Amino acid sequence: MNHLEVFSTIHTFIFDVDGVLTNNEVLITENGELLRKMNVRDGLAIKIAIDKGYKIAIITGGRSEGVKKRLEALGIKDIYSGISNKLEAFEEFVDLYELDPVGILYMGDDLPDYPVMRRVGLATCPKNSAPELFPIVNYVSPLCGGEGCVRDVIEKVLRLQGKWSED
Template identity: 60%
Template sequence: MNDLEKFQPITTFIFDVDGVLTNSQLLVQEDGSLLRSMNVRDGYAIKRAIEQGYKVAIITGGKSEGVVSRLENLGVVNLYYGIKDKVAAYREFMYLYEDEITFENVLFMGDDMVDLQVMKLVGLPACPNDACPEILGISQYVSHAKGGYGAARDVIERVLKLHGKWMPSDTDDGDGLPTSV
């Protein structure tokens, strides 16, 4: 199976946050609060996918209100954060959409051991190129990008281009781009 065939059935993207939407770095402030950096191009792709009718979910162990706010502003409604059991969260998500998607339709992008079991349950397990060796070993697609540097954009753009939904159309308002990324 070539790369394009792997992406054909995908209608749903699920992402981990730290190490996928961020670069795995945490800046610890004096008060103990943590800062993360997220890629604006990943944000554009997430928003574009949602606007084009794809489902996007987040399953993360993190509890950052800033990250939640950022993802909500992009239009993500299926946010599972502070999660200890990612498999249970994945199953809950799949139950919500049982009449619309099957495991073959799901791409999950993770980067570390906590993502391993979920990645075994989806149609297309994917990872950034700086994921841990075990995740690299089970991924059917390894992005050319590192986590936090466009890995999410990479997989979303591939799917939307394959389905003819990446480029703005004449029916999009304005320049066809999502308004706030």
């Protein structure tokens, strides 16, 4: 099965945050607060996917309240933050909703994402990911983290399933 066929079987998306929904840069304020930048087109695609009935989860090692508020505002209910073992969080999410991992797309960008990528039907990453991931992913987005790679994969899935619409 080629990756386009796999895209057409996806029912759930799971994303990392830093390096996927954000670029790999962090701004630090004078009081030590970390600031991240997110792509609004990624956010729109997430909202569209949720409105179309797809499950979306976040599994991240980060603990930013600002990021959590943004993701909740987009409609994401399953946010696993401050996670050191992403595979445990993945298994908890899959068990909670009784999901088939074959229908899950996961996008990560670095070594902590590796174990989850080995368990899903469609492992994806941004083009600026850690090189160790490239041999195991099914699809490398032509876009960098924080620059629309999330929209890229969501739009592919929805278009292939006839659920992406311009209206």
